[in-house]
Structure formats: structure tokens, C-alpha cells
Amino acid sequence: MLHDRLLVDPEVDASERQSSAGLVIPATAVGPKRLAWAVVVAAGEHVRQVAVGDRVLFDPDDRAEVELGGRDLVLLRERDVHAVSQELEEDGPTGLYL
DSSP states (O other): OOTTEEEEEEOOOOSSEEOTTSOEEOTTOOOSOOOEEEEEEEEOTTOOSOOTTOEEEEOTTSOEEEEETTEEEEEEEGGGEEEEEEOOOSSSOOEEEO
């Protein structure tokens, strides 16, 4: 990986979603723009705030897809990451760091 680039493995988006009221929303329904989660597979030498193995939130419309070893991966710049998720610690703070 070069410079500030990240190679991420996006989580599989379900074709159908269910609303909090229990309504099934088909994949063909156009709704508000949704961000997607992915796991960082590789990071460039100038990436400062994200590490390999981190779970990141990004805009799926602004991405470059690449197939590597039969897997569909996404190439992003570090500045295109909206948030990094951190695992729940026993007695520590938790949440998203934006």
C-alpha cells in the first residue's frame, strides 16, 4: 500500500433490511444515502489514525473496487474514512471516534 491509502474488506450488505417497526425494506428501494462498515486489511505507510484490523465507516459511493485473491476489496484514502469503531472494553469508555 502506498501513501495514505487503505485496503478494506466491506461487510456484506443484506439485500433486504427490516425497519424498527418490522417492515421489510427491499434492496431496490431508494432511500437516504447510507454509509457502510469495513475491516482494514492493509494500510499505507503514511496512514496515522487507522490500523490493520480496525473497523471503519465509509461512503460506499466514493470507492474504488479491486479483486484480490478472489475477494472484492475497496481502496480508500484515509481522509475518506468517516469513523473508526472501537471494541467494548470492560470498564472503559466505548463508542465511535469521529
